[in-house]
Amino acid sequence: MTKYSEKFKLMLVREYQEGKLGYKLLAEKYGMKDSTPIKRWVKIHEKFGAEGLIKKNHKETYSTNFKLDVLRYMERTGSSEMATALHFGITNHSAIGPWKKAYLEGGAEALEKPKGRPPMSNKAKNKKSKKTLEKKELTNEQKLERENELLRLEVAYLKKLRAFQMDPEGYLQKHKQRYPSNSKNPSN
Structure with a gap:
């Protein structure tokens, strides 16, 4: 589903209210697949004004x-x-x-039933924050091992990229995955 900005919605509503174009023609003019959203925006605008077309940052909860x-x-x-x-x-x-x-x-x-996950208790929040602090405090040795691994991966990637650039067809042939074909060969 495509999301449209508030400015765009308001522009289409005002253009419709001018009376020059109907719902379908407006939808065609702006490359929309369907005119239903425009009808909805016009109704919302008539009932709530421009404020009704503005997205709320929080979800409203109803009893x-x-x-x-x-x-x-x-x-x-x-x-x-x-x-x-x-x-x-x-x-x-x-x-x-x-x-x-x-x-x-x-x-x-x-x-x-409220939608979504229940709020975390303070105990759970404290445990979570302690775990993240422990994870962040890596030793120098761990940092160096991680950096080494990343450098190895980078070198391997660059080697493969160079091999592909030199001979794309040969590289693809060499690294082609073998899967049995589901298609039937035409018999003569």
Whole structure:
């Protein structure tokens, strides 16, 4: 899915509102595969203004009761996810789909579960920071061994590159991996 900047979205919405081009023609003009995003942006702009088109840095969290209200409204009215989102002031209509799926699979309890990993406890954070400090403190000998290994790898890479540059075909023939062919040879 292509991501579009807020400026681009606002520009297309304003161009649509001028009335010179419709959704499909705007999509064609700007090389978009589909006009659906433009329709969505126009609806969001009409409901929330330019602020609705701006991406939020944080994900909004909704209560279980709110999610249930949204799903019940959708079921009762037969509204689409987009129309329901606009009705409830949700700028990201795609959040409703996962709520619906979770509700159908696990009921109201499934909507209560927070998404993602639980926050780390202070003990776990302290252990993690101690481990990273221990890893960072390498001895001089370990640093030199690591540097040696990297230099060996670099030399090996440069040798192979030089061999390839001198004779690309011969190099490829020599290093070609042998796999049995799945294609059938035509018989005469």
